[in-house]
Amino acid sequence: xxxxxxxRNIKDSYLFSTIGQKVSAYTAAHPEADVIRLGxxxxxxxxxxxxxxxxxxxxxxxxxxxxxxxxIPSEQGYxxxxxxxxxxxxxxxxTLSPDEIFISDxxxxxxxxxxxxxxxxxxxxxxxxxxxxxxxxxxxAGRRVVYCDATVENGFLPLPDEGVHADLIYICSPxxxxxxxxxxxxxxxxxxxALRHDAVLLFxxxxxxxxxxxxxxxxxxEVEGAERCAIEVCSFSKMAGFTGTRCGWTVVPxxxxxxxxxxxxxxxxxxxxKYNGTPYVIHRAAEAVFTEEGYRQCMExxxxxxQNARIMAGTLDQLGIFYTGGVNSPYIWLRCPGGLDSWTxxxxxxxxxxxxxxxxxxxxxxxxxxxxxxxxxxxxxxAEAMQRFERLARSL
Ligand code: MLT
Numbered sequence: 001x002x003x004x005x006x007x008r009n010i011k012d013s014y015l016f017s018t019i020g021q022k023v024s025a026y027t028a029a030h031p032e033a034d035v036i037r038l039g040x041x042x043x044x045x046x047x048x049x050x051x052x053x054x055x056x057x058x059x060x061x062x063x064x065x066x067x068x069x070x071x072i073p074s075e076q077g078y079x080x081x082x083x084x085x086x087x088x089x090x091x092x093x094x095t096l097s098p099d100e101i102f103i104s105d106x107x108x109x110x111x112x113x114x115x116x117x118x119x120x121x122x123x124x125x126x127x128x129x130x131x132x133x134x135x136x137x138x139x140x141a142g143r144r145v146v147y148c149d150a151t152v153e154n155g156f157l158p159l160p161d162e163g164v165h166a167d168l169i170y171i172c173s174p175x176x177x178x179x180x181x182x183x184x185x186x187x188x189x190x191x192x193x194a195l196r197h198d199a200v201l202l203f204x205x206x207x208x209x210x211x212x213x214x215x216x217x218x219x220x221x222e223v224e225g226a227e228r229c230a231i232e233v234c235s236f237s238k239m240a241g242f243t244g245t246r247c248g249w250t251v252v253p254x255x256x257x258x259x260x261x262x263x264x265x266x267x268x269x270x271x272x273x274k275y276n277g278t279p280y281v282i283h284r285a286a287e288a289v290f291t292e293e294g295y296r297q298c299m300e301x302x303x304x305x306x307q308n309a310r311i312m313a314g315t316l317d318q319l320g321i322f323y324t325g326g327v328n329s330p331y332i333w334l335r336c337p338g339g340l341d342s343w344t345x346x347x348x349x350x351x352x353x354x355x356x357x358x359x360x361x362x363x364x365x366x367x368x369x370x371x372x373x374x375x376x377x378x379x380x381x382x383a384e385a386m387q388r389f390e391r392l393a394r395s396l
Contacts, residue, residue: 006142015132015362016040019346023356036385038373039356041176041330043241045304047285048297051240054288058281072277076268077103077249081283084290085249094221096251100264102271103278103286106248107206107235112137113274114202114231114250117266118168125166127158129363129370131176131204143168149366156180156324156333160193169194171220172204174211177363177372178333179325181216187223194229200258201230206248209239209302211328227253231263238330238376240289240298247278247286305330308382309375315386319393330375333360338396342371348396353388 013021019039027035047055061067072078082098089096104110115137124138128147138145146166148158156178160169171190173182182190194201203220211218220226232251236242256263288294309326316323316334323334336345342359349355349371358374360367375382 004140004142006140010136010139014136015358018362019356019358022346023350026350033354035350035354035356036377036381036388037356038377038382038385039358041238041374041376042243043238043301043305043376044378045241045301047241047245048289048294048301050288050291050294050297051285054294055281055285058284062280069280072280072283075272075275075277077101077278078280078283081287082249084287088290089219089221092218092222094219096221097254100251100253102250102252102267103283104248104250104275105246105278106237106242107204107233108133110233110248110250111202111204113270114233114267115141115143115168116270116274117263118143118200122167123165124168124170125164125199126170127172127175128365129177129360129367130170130172132363134170134172134202135364138168147364150175150178150180151366152322157182157186159186159189162193162196165197167197167199169199169201170204171201172206173217174207174325174329176204176207176329177325177331177358177360177367177370179327179329179331181211181213181328183215184217184223187217187220187226191220191223191225191229195225198258199229200256200263201226203230203232205232206235207238207329208234209298210306210330212306213328216328221251221253227255229256231256236286236289239302240286240294241301242286245282245285247282302330304379305375308377308379311379311382312373312375312386315390319390321393326375332373332375334371334373336360336369336371337393339369340396342368345371349389349392352395353385353392355385355388 082101085101086096086098120142123144125146126134127150150156150158157180208218220230220232235248252264252267254264312332313326323332326332342361346359358372360370
């Protein structure tokens, strides 16, 4: 028996697990500490009433002979939710068939599972810094990874370099962790590059609902040619508070083919073999997000989080600390005060201010010296955390 030796090439623990362990160790040693968590992007607002009503109704339905549902008719997901998602795209001029939409238990699973469609002997191009699951999932499969630098100079929005060949390209926009969002021109450059290189673009749109500038694309399919080179992954987690409820979707266009194989058929084949589908109750809850009332309620929560981001930005402005994000995104990406490296600042913030954030280095080498805070906590805790942050930053 041989284990997958690629696991030797990743860190022992995933970024957010490492942070969780450090925080648990700290709270065990200091049970009196009132620790405020602005680390992992977990939401705090309750599910919206429209979502809860739909979920409760679906649960009751399952308790009746007529309304009971067993295995779902297609692992791709119930048609009613795929149609609701297609309609959501249609509102901004993107035409998708429900057959191109696959319901999942969240973006993270699909972003990893999609790699089943591609040979290990491929090169993945991944921005640095970015959501760490992309790199880890590729290294686990033994794939080559090359990076493109997201820096202050390029506004954290790197563009393709023709001299670098890639087969798989990751784009996260709005970006986790920097909050930077590509405009149409930038995305067009990536799509054109992917088409020229016969590559496939994996577009992570998990934060699209935070985009408030109507000129910014919320889907890669707003860009010409994307249906021939891009897979889009999206999630109800941040849009509707489903981090614990678990639901997302993936779009694999019918037009996406490589080496004579249709990727939509391949993904269907993969899912029907390895996934038994998202629960009926969760489908109904997710469907309610797209009703007029449900969507308005979800957008109220997003507005609440954005107000938190404004409070955080206000403190950083007063301190004269460089930061980005917080406008079209729930994350603020800042330079560590006092010139500290990102893990040292993490420790100081935890130990001296009892506030948890995420060290920039955890998102890639270019994140060294930076730090991420999320706007997903409550108003009161965010304000309190920023007062503590200010006191610490002034002392450095
Ligand atoms: C984050 O904090 O980056 C996200 O919450 C992680 C995730 O969505 O899996």
